[in-house]
Amino acid sequence: MLWLDLGNTRLKYWLTDDIGQIVAHDAKQHLQSPAELLMGLTDRFERYAPDFIGISSVLGAAINTRVAETLSRLDIPFEFVHVDANHALLSSRYDANQLGVDRWLQMLGAVDKKKRQCVIGCGTAVTIDLIDHAEHLGGYIFPNIYLQREALFSGTKQISISNGTFDSIDQGIHTQDAVHRGILLSIVGAVNEIHRRHPNFELIMTGGDASIIAQHISRPVHLRDNLLLGGLARYFEHRRQPVDE
Numbered sequence: 001m002l003w004l005d006l007g008n009t010r011l012k013y014w015l016t017d018d019i020g021q022i023v024a025h026d027a028k029q030h031l032q033s034p035a036e037l038l039m040g041l042t043d044r045f046e047r048y049a050p051d052f053i054g055i056s057s058v059l060g061a062a063i064n065t066r067v068a069e070t071l072s073r074l075d076i077p078f079e080f081v082h083v084d085a086n087h088a089l090l091s092s093r094y095d096a097n098q099l100g101v102d103r104w105l106q107m108l109g110a111v112d113k114k115k116r117q118c119v120i121g122c123g124t125a126v127t128i129d130l131i132d133h134a135e136h137l138g139g140y141i142f143p144n145i146y147l148q149r150e151a152l153f154s155g156t157k158q159i160s161i162s163n164g165t166f167d168s169i170d171q172g173i174h175t176q177d178a179v180h181r182g183i184l185l186s187i188v189g190a191v192n193e194i195h196r197r198h199p200n201f202e203l204i205m206t207g208g209d210a211s212i213i214a215q216h217i218s219r220p221v222h223l224r225d226n227l228l229l230g231g232l233a234r235y236f237e238h239r240r241q242p243v244d245e
């Protein structure tokens with residue numbers, strides 16, 4: 001199988017064998033042209049000859065159409081996942097027409113009907129979603145650390161572009177440190193506050209910036225790199241042979 005995740009910054013793919021083991025995977029910045037990036041990957045995909053392609057995309061109809069055109073040339077059946085707020089494994093109170101399919105699939109990959117869980121996606125946006133025994137209660141969306149920095153640079157006169165690192169939440173004594181530490185604290189502080197409000201929810205983190213954020217959280221965090229892949233696999237597996245759960 002070939003699994004594709006089109007996020008706002010990167011295209012991720014995983015090739016898996018008959019027993020679900022990953023035989024190849026990668027993450028590449030698509031710079032707003034994922035269809036062109038995919039075109040360059042088709043040789044590689046053809047070599048593995050997957051029998052099906054499952055896709056998560058949060059890039060909108062126009063880009064999805066171009067992605068579909070590119071994939072049609074492969075002559076392999078493919079399908080874009082859509083949110084199902086009444087799925088047997090995970091129900092949701094969120095507006096299903098608006099919920100990002102990547103958020104939903106990450107939750108589907110994590111969901112455990114015996115637990116209370118908080119799924120944190122650290123991508124282009126940071127998303128925090130609460131699940132209570134397989135019911136999605138709702139969540140929060142933040143600009144990620146880089147978007148926050150851009151907003152600050154573009155909205156102020158005395159803060160200029162810099163390439164500082166996000167490595168501490170201690171108070172800064174220079175503009176550069178104050179900016180980076182303040183932004184990181186805004187996300188770390190939000191996660192800690194979520195934990196304070198929902199102490200019985202297990203914290204699960206995924207996405208490109210998960211490790212940068214997780215190291216400052218004062219509670220145990222489960223880092224799950226392939227959460228969305230797990231959700232995609234569960235979605236299609238469940239549809240093939242629905243089980244009564």
Ligand SMILES: Nc1ncnc2c1ncn2[C@@H]1O[C@H](COP(=O)(O)OP(=O)(O)O)[C@@H](O)[C@H]1O
Nearest residue numbers: 007008009010029122123124125146207208209
């Ligand atoms: N090689 C890389 N290229 C681009 N971004 C990367 C890379 N490695 C880690 N990242 C981080 O990943 C983040 C994007 O996370 P990702 O989960 O790919 O987001 P999205 O699903 O929105 O595309 C970026 O903010 C960046 O900090």
Ligand SMILES: CC(C)(COP(=O)(O)O)[C@@H](O)C(=O)NCCC(=O)O
Nearest residue numbers: 007008058098099100102123124125
């Ligand atoms: C919140 C998101 C931007 C996160 O995208 P990502 O950071 O993974 O690229 C995406 O899930 C999205 O566009 N969602 C639609 C809005 C919503 O979930 O309510």
Ligand SMILES: [K+]
Nearest residue numbers: 007102123207
């Ligand atoms: K993502």
